[in-house]
Amino acid sequence: MTMLIERMSYDNGEAIPYVDSRIYSDRGIFEEEVEKIWKKVWLVAVHESELPEPLDFRTMTLAREPIVIVRGSDSKLRAFLNVCPHRGNLILRQPSGSLTVGEPSGNANHMTCMFHAWQFDCFGRCVDIPRAKAGYQDRLRKEDIALKQLPCEVAHGGFVWVSLNTKVGPLSEYIGPAFDIMREELDTEPLTIFHYHKAIIPSNYKLWHDTNSEFYHDYMHYFNRATSMQQKGYFERQYTAFPNGHCTVGSMEVKYDAYQGAQDRVLSFPGMPRNGWKMVDLFPGATYNIRGSSLRVDTMTPLGPDRVMIEFRGLGLKRDTPDEQAQRVRDHNTIWGPFGRNLHEDLLGITGQGVGMQPGSTPRRILHGRRENNTIHDEIGMRHFYKEWERRIGRSPNDPFPETQTAAE
Amino acid sequence: MNVVAKPELKSLDDTIRETIYRACLLLDDEKFMEWLALCAPDFSYRITTYSPEIRRPMTWYEQDVAGLKGMIEMLPKHNTDHGRLTRHVTVYAVDSDPARGEAKATSSFACYRTMLDGINSHIDSGETQLFLIGKYYDRFRIDEHGPHFIERNVFLDTRRLDKGSHYPI
Structure with a gap:
């Protein structure tokens, strides 16, 4: 490659930044990401409207850990390890x-393990161990047992955020001002x-976030x-980067009727122009995307260096x-x-x-080098993400294996 | 016992079945405009499913004839994989009402995708994968020209569609 590329520095403002393709394919790096990122930060789990009633539940897997979110009899949402x-x-x-439906092994209103019928209430407390006294005498009592509770907050449009890190700081610290661009749309009224x-x-999860x-x-x-690139305002859309790897994309007026069969939007969100379009990209793997009448939220569950599950949600006003x-x-x-x-x-x-960057393929350079004053075709959003990635992983995105002689070409 | 009406009723039911199968052949051959010719001007097409995750029915695609024509005309402008979809259909039930000139049918279908370039063509081309399964809920209007679709609800059992599709099912 003959273009100006500086090998050792990811983004020094002069050269063409690139990443080493192995950050998208290496099994060891993937395991580090799970431990150092996905098990440490706040993650979007579900939307509160998926559990509208007391004792409703929703299950998922975050960084390989089975999770259950339960709306308690007090209407509060809590997250537990579903194990x-x-x-x-x-x-x-x-x-x-709904926990109100009884299971064959247990009673209604409880979470029951079907295996040996241990039962837990909506607060995660163990409420029944079959033949506990006979088997455990006084060595173990149900009062000593509970499901592991995880940090859980409802915020930013009624989404339920969970962290596997019981020592994580408040969600507000992690997000900072990243949602300011979408505050009115998300939080004026319920979604x-x-x-x-x-x-x-x-494929690798980061490629979707890219x-x-x-x-x-x-x-x-x-x-x-x-509808956009050929319309006024497109090339003025601005990226804004925020601490912890988040970034936003400013709005423009989309001309939907420029596409055959599409129509300009009639509905919107509070504060949002009908044909507006803005985005919030959240480290390490979620995106809020409002196009006039609908909010799309992507959440990712990395399954391996070359496999990712992406969940897509669409939301409107309640x-x-x-x-x-x-x-x-x-x-x-x-x-x-x-x-x-x-x-x-x-x-x-x-x-x-x-396919181009599958595990075991020859390391190659993937360019992140477009600079256009942080406007829409500038790749500042990706570069900002990888600076945070570098900070958390402790590896340079363009030279992740400095101990070896093999470098991306 | 009405010995005259029964053969006529059976014949109409067979015509309905044949129309459903013919529609599948046209869709398999990507002759979408010819497929639309089997539909009445007020035809409506939907792809729906039910999500146990959010416990709600969902509509994933909804178009009238004009919308379908527009979508079909725009296909060449869009990127897609070039696998071919093949529909295997069994018509389970036909309920026709000759007096009202109407019929409805329920069919089960499996839609397979024979890959060309969906992932890595060197490795995957020629492989056939199950793309989705579900049921067609069809309604017809019958006139002197025969039955025409006035409604098709493609109800999907499969909800994980991975990269999805640009084509009607």
Whole structure:
């Protein structure tokens, strides 16, 4: 490669920054990411409208740890490790439900491990151990047992945030001012979910976040070229970087009717122009994306260096009439549903990157070098992410294995 | 016992079945405009499912004839993989009402994708994967030209579609 590339420094402001492709494919680096990032920070888990009633629950896996979020009888949301402290079995097995429905091994209103029928209430307290006295005498009492409770907060549009790190600081410290650009849209009135689907893609999780953090790839989307790139204001959209690896993308007026069959938006969110479009990218793997009438939130679950699950949620206002919600659903699906114009293309993009940078492939340089005064085709969003990644992992993104002689070419 | 009406009713049911199968052949061949010719001008098309995760019914795609035509015309401008979808369909039930000129049918389908370039064409091309399964809930209007689709609800059992698709199912 003949262009100006400085080998040892990721982003010194002069050279063309690049990363070593092994950060997207190396098993050891992936394991470090799980331990040093995913088990340490706040993560978006679910939306509060997925558990509207007391004793509703929702299960998931964060950094390989099974989690259950339960709305207590006091209506408060709590997160627990969804693992029985007896023999390590998964307790709640369905993706969602209500504890008011009894299980074959246990009573209603309890979380029951089907294996040996240990039962826990909505506060995580153990309320029944079958034949406890006979087996444990006085060495173990149910009062001494509880599910491991995890830090859990509801914020930024009613999303439930969870951390596996019991010593994590407040969510507000982690997020800082990153949501200021979307505060009015998210927090003026309650939101509700209308869309959920997921994709498992043979690619690295960071490549999806990269896609969400740069708009140069709009060349891949005819829909975006027609409705945005060729419209006024597109090239003035600004990236803003925030502490802890987060960044935002400023709004523009999208001209939806420039695409055959699409229509300008009728509905919106408080404070949001009908055809506005703004984004918040959150380290290490979530994105809030509002296009006029619908909010899309992506959350990632890394499954391996070359495998990621991405969950896609669509939300509108809780007060929407059925007709209004149907309109938001149509707007959302036009581009963001599994049969939408853009999402399919985005997912094909990172699938191809997964092929080009699969584990064991020759290390190569991946450019992060576009500089355009932090406007829409500037790759500042990615560079900002990798500076935070470097800080947390302790490896340079462009020279992750300085102890070896092999360098990306 | 009405010995005259029964053969006529059976014939209509067979025509409905044949129309469903013909629609699948046209979709498999990506002859989308010919597929639309089997539909009435007021045809509505939806892809729906139910999410146990959020415990809500969901609509993932919804178009009328004009919207479908527009979508089909725009396909060449969009990037996609070039795998081919093949639909295997069994019509389970046809309920026709000749007096009202209406019929409805329930069919089960499995849609396979034979890959060309979806991931790595050198390795994966030629492989057939199950893409999704579900049911077609169809409604027809019957006139002197035969049955025409007035509604198709593609209800998906499969909810993890991974990279998804740009094509009608």
